[in-house]
Amino acid sequence: MAARTAPARAPGTGLRVIPGRSRSPARLSIRQLGLLLLAVAMFFALIYSRIFLDSAAFELTRLEGLISEQESRFDELRLEVAQLESPQRIYAEAQAMGMVLPEEGRTVYAPMPVTTDEIGELASIGSTPLLATVGAR
Amino acid sequence: MGRRRWRPQHLRLFFVGAFFLAAWAVIGVKLVFVQGVQAQTLEDQALDQRLRTVTLEADRGTIFDRDGRELALTIEATTIYANPREISDPALTAAALSGLIGRPVGELQADLEKDTSFVYVARKLLREEADAIRELDLDGLHFIAEPKRVYPSGDLAAQVLGFVGTDNGGLEGVEQMYEDVLSGEPGQLVFERSGRGRMIPQGEYEVREAVRGQDLALTIDGELQFFAQQEAMATLEETGAKAVHIVVLDVTTFEVLAMASAPTFDPNNIGSNADLFRNRVVTDTFEPGSTQKLITVAAAIEEGIVAPETMFEVPDSIKVFDREYFDFTEHDTEDMTVADIVARSSNVGTILVWQELGDPLLYRYLQGFGLGTYSGIDFPGEVPGLVRPAEEWCESCGASTSIGYRVSVTPLQMTSVFATVGNDGVWMQPQVVDAVIDEDGTRASLNQPNQRVLSVETAEIMRSLLTGVVETGTGQLAQVPGYSVGGKTGTTEKFEPDLLCPGATVPGCYGDDVVASFIGVGPSEDPRLAIGVFVDSPRAEKKRTGGVAAAPAFSRVMRFALHQLGVPPSAR
Numbered sequence: 001m002a003a004r005t006a007p008a009r010a011p012g013t014g015l016r017v018i019p020g021r022s023r024s025p026a027r028l029s030i031r032q033l034g035l036l037l038l039a040v041a042m043f044f045a046l047i048y049s050r051i052f053l054d055s056a057a058f059e060l061t062r063l064e065g066l067i068s069e070q071e072s073r074f075d076e077l078r079l080e081v082a083q084l085e086s087p088q089r090i091y092a093e094a095q096a097m098g099m100v101l102p103e104e105g106r107t108v109y110a111p112m113p114v115t116t117d118e119i120g121e122l123a124s125i126g127s128t129p130l131l132a133t134v135g136a137r
Numbered sequence: 138m139g140r141r142r143w144r145p146q147h148l149r150l151f152f153v154g155a156f157f158l159a160a161w162a163v164i165g166v167k168l169v170f171v172q173g174v175q176a177q178t179l180e181d182q183a184l185d186q187r188l189r190t191v192t193l194e195a196d197r198g199t200i201f202d203r204d205g206r207e208l209a210l211t212i213e214a215t216t217i218y219a220n221p222r223e224i225s226d227p228a229l230t231a232a233a234l235s236g237l238i239g240r241p242v243g244e245l246q247a248d249l250e251k252d253t254s255f256v257y258v259a260r261k262l263l264r265e266e267a268d269a270i271r272e273l274d275l276d277g278l279h280f281i282a283e284p285k286r287v288y289p290s291g292d293l294a295a296q297v298l299g300f301v302g303t304d305n306g307g308l309e310g311v312e313q314m315y316e317d318v319l320s321g322e323p324g325q326l327v328f329e330r331s332g333r334g335r336m337i338p339q340g341e342y343e344v345r346e347a348v349r350g351q352d353l354a355l356t357i358d359g360e361l362q363f364f365a366q367q368e369a370m371a372t373l374e375e376t377g378a379k380a381v382h383i384v385v386l387d388v389t390t391f392e393v394l395a396m397a398s399a400p401t402f403d404p405n406n407i408g409s410n411a412d413l414f415r416n417r418v419v420t421d422t423f424e425p426g427s428t429q430k431l432i433t434v435a436a437a438i439e440e441g442i443v444a445p446e447t448m449f450e451v452p453d454s455i456k457v458f459d460r461e462y463f464d465f466t467e468h469d470t471e472d473m474t475v476a477d478i479v480a481r482s483s484n485v486g487t488i489l490v491w492q493e494l495g496d497p498l499l500y501r502y503l504q505g506f507g508l509g510t511y512s513g514i515d516f517p518g519e520v521p522g523l524v525r526p527a528e529e530w531c532e533s534c535g536a537s538t539s540i541g542y543r544v545s546v547t548p549l550q551m552t553s554v555f556a557t558v559g560n561d562g563v564w565m566q567p568q569v570v571d572a573v574i575d576e577d578g579t580r581a582s583l584n585q586p587n588q589r590v591l592s593v594e595t596a597e598i599m600r601s602l603l604t605g606v607v608e609t610g611t612g613q614l615a616q617v618p619g620y621s622v623g624g625k626t627g628t629t630e631k632f633e634p635d636l637l638c639p640g641a642t643v644p645g646c647y648g649d650d651v652v653a654s655f656i657g658v659g660p661s662e663d664p665r666l667a668i669g670v671f672v673d674s675p676r677a678e679k680k681r682t683g684g685v686a687a688a689p690a691f692s693r694v695m696r697f698a699l700h701q702l703g704v705p706p707s708a709r
Contacts, residue, residue, distance in 0.1 A: 053339055061336065068213070068282065072264055075212035082207040082289035087363035101697075 187329045188341060194284050195321030197305055198350035200298060200312075202359040203394075203571060207289060209298050209312070209404075211305075214285035215267035217258040221249050223277035230275050234258060237270055249277075260303070261285040286312075288404045294362050296416040297355070297396050297569060299517075300404035309414050311353065311570065314517045318573055321350030352574040356392035361385060364697045369399035372690045376653075376675035382418050383690065384552040385698055386567060386667045388559035388658060391585070393514070393569045394666070394698070396549075419512070419519040422545035423652045423671070426629030427482045427683070429541030431599065432554060434479055434487070436502035437494045439595040445476045445602060451486045458532040462488055462540070465628070479602045480610030482626060484540045491539035499539060500527035505590040506554045506564060508546050513566040513586065522546040541629060548654075552669035555624070555656045558599045559664030562591030604661040615655055615688035617696045619706035624657020624691065626683035631674065650674040655687035659695050660707045666698050 028036070083089065143151075171179065200209040217238075224230050227249035235242040238259040248256045261283055262270075271280065286301045299310020306320070307313035324347030329340030336342075369381040385395040402413040415421075437443045452470040454463045462484050478486030491499060503509065509524030523545040530538070537543040549567060557564040565587040572580040591599070603623025606612045611626045630647040638646035656669040670687040680686045 050339070057339060072213040072282075075210075076264060078207070078210060079212055079287055079289055082210060085206055086290040086293065087360050088291055088293065091363065091367075 184329075184341070187337070188327055189330050191326040191328075193324035193326055193344075193347040194305065195323050195347035196284060196349045197286060197301070197321065198319040198352040198574075200319075200353045200355060202294075202355055202357045202362070203392075204359060205354075206359045208294060208355070208357075208359070209286060209288050211284045211286055212263075213282050214261035214263060216260045216281050216283045217262065217267065217270060218279050218281070219249055219256050219258050220254045220277050220279065221251050221256060222254055224249055225276060230277070233273055233275060234270065237266065238262070290359065290363075291405065292401045292403045293359060293366070294355075294357050294396070295401050295404050296398050296414070296418075297357060297362075297393075298404060299414070299416075300407055310416060310517070311355070311515070314515050315353055315570065315573075319350040319353065322348040324348070349576060351576070354571045354574055354580065356387075356390075356394065356569055356571045357396070358385075358394045358701065361694075361698055361701055362395040362397060365395040365397035365694055366399065366401065368690045368694050369397045372670070372672060372686070373399045375677065376672055376680045376686045377677040378672045378686070379650075379674040380417065381673065381690075382548045382669075382671040383694060384418055384548055384669045385694065386552055386556045388556045388664045388667050391553065391556060391560070391565035391567045391587075392571065393549075393567055395694075396569065415518055416516060418548045419514060419516050420547070422520055422522050422547055423673075424542050424544065424629045424632065425546050425551050426541040426627040426652070426654070427484075428551055428554075428625045428627035428654055428656050429544070429546075430479065430482065430487045430539070431558065431603070431625055432502050432506055432508075433491055433494065433499060433539040434475060434602065435558070435591055435595060435599050436498055437490050438475070438598055439502075439591050440494065440498060442493045443475050443490055445474060445598055447475050448472050449475070449478065449486055449489045451478070451483055451489065453485065455485045455488055455536075457488065457536040460533040460536070462536060476602050476605055479625070480605045482606075482611045487540050488536045491535055494539075496527040496530055496535040496538075499535060500524070500530075502590070503538070503544065505588070506550075506557060508544060508550055508554070512547075512550055512553060514549065514568060515570045515583070520547060522550055541627065548669055548671045551654070552656055552667055555603075555658055555669070556667035557590055558596050558603070559658035559667050560596075561593045562589055562596035564588050564590050600658065600661050600664065603657060607657065611682075611684045612655060612657070612688050614684060615657055615691045615695075617659060617692050617699070620659055620696070620699055620704075621661040621707040622657055622659030622692075622695055623661045624655055624688075626688065627652075627654040627656070628682045628684075629654075651681055653681060653683040653686035655683045655691045657691055657695070659699060660704060662707060665702060665704055666695065668695050668698070670694070 197211040199207055199211070202208055219230075221227065227246050231242050231246035231249055234240070235245055238245075240259070245258070248258070258278065259266075259270075267280060270278070284305060286305060288295070288298065288300075295310075297310055299312040299314075300308055301312050302308050307316040312319065325343075325345045327341065327343040329337045329342070331337055365383040365385060369383050372378070373381045381399045383395065383397045384393065386392070387394055396416065396418050398417050400413060402408055402410065407414070434443075438445070449472070450470060451464075451473045453468050454461055456462075464481075464483050464485050473481070473483060473486050475486075475490065477483070478490065503524050509522055511519055511521045524538075525534075525543075527535075530543075534543055553564065553567055556567075566585050568583060568585055570583060572582045574580050600623050603625060604621060605623075606625055607615050607622055612624050615622065615624050629652045631650040631652060632645070633648040633650075634645050636646040636648050637644050651674065653672040653675050654670060656667070658664040658667045668691055670690045672683075672686040675681050675686045677686075
């Protein structure tokens, strides 16, 4: 093992220079800075996401309220339609308009041929009896 | 080394140290207890305080008539409650609310002054009504949504539909009978709330949706029901009766197209007369009287014992063991065919037919036509009526039964008898609910038992005999212009269970009141409808028989119904 020479001492002070151990101010490396920024960004992102979710929840509640209101409106319109269709209302309206149920109707019986020959016979003299148009019985 | 001596300051130090040590030990133990042993319990308690569970009421299914008209539906309403502890001036609040909710100021103020944190102010208000109160911005008022059952057509088919209670549970009619189907399944909402009671976003939130009830499609025809109700009311006023019931059955399906009773009620505002709530067409019985002669004669014809032209020598009265029976109108002994007996509604003639038929056969046909048993219609409170077994009959019981006494029937049962004749002799179970409708619109029809009671030939003969009653007999006021219809009149004395007969010691006697009825089918050549009109205790002079009190209403309802169904007039 080779002997090493001791560093020269400054005369009279008792101090000596130790090479390579000079002190310099601590500096963040780019990686550390990046990590720090990332952490900060994540922190804000987390807060933002919570705010976003909360505001979305409030918006959801508001929309649910609106849906409920519209459903309620729909129900009321349904009720209104059903009330308007009610026979009582229509009857009362009709009465107010002066309408009445028809009195005893009169049934008119048309002469009815019983065979196709008779239909043909009537047709030959230019007569088209009512029931000839719907068929012989 | 000498023994260490305790000086006073050391002693104080020791005690102070021991005290702190003990205190820390207690705190430590408590900490372990709270954080360890009680941790779960306390956590649950804390969560319980923050969690709120709300029952989500299921929407009740809608009830439709046969044309899809909504007869009963559920809407969202607003219920208002108050926390009296949050109200600074109850008198002022009561005065502001009174006019809007229709409650007396005094009553409302008394509620608002109660030492409680909850009182109902108004329940199930419509949106506009609730909004008007909301705009007042009064302290201590809270608004919650609640489903409300409404009947948009008022009293239309009220006794068929029934009604629901405050909690939306069915209490009468179809609402009660189909409670399980209509009510659905309630859901549940669990959420975390803040101290102010508001929902905490991102907190606990669990929802189990409510399952809406299924819908019901009734066989009732809304317009025909309305007309039948009008006629029931008109007949009630005209005859001064206690009640009038009208039943309309489709003879090919036994679907109830209308079932009306007068007086009636509005299910939106039921009032306090509970007697009006029940559907008396299926819950009340009466002795059918002459309308039951149809069964006696049909049984005798079906068994080949008599034919329409079979002649009987009919006196004015007949004695059967200890009882004497009379015809309604006095007459000399005369020859009558079976057709005449039916047309003139002869009690004596019918008893003569019964003497040929006998008790066991009469009893068998009464059963075959569904008397004395539940019809099976989907209705709460239906009664079976009463027909005692033939072996329990007394010696004159058969005679009484053959002319419609000693048995009790419901108006629906008796109308079904005539519908059976209209349906070529096949009895079917009457039904008022056509189908249960799923959420996806699938219709599930209900099972409908049936049984043949008469042959097609006998049914045709009976229809011609019934037509004779309307054309030349006691039911001429039942004629329908343009149509041939058949039917039978009935006038029965009412048995009063509490009335004491002269000289009797046991209560139970026939009183002055009668049930006047007319039941018939139309058109006679190809029946589509059976209609029964029952007038309970008519009081008006000369309007106390089935032919006068009930037949005119039958005519009008039959005519309207045939027009409604588009049935062409009968061929001449």
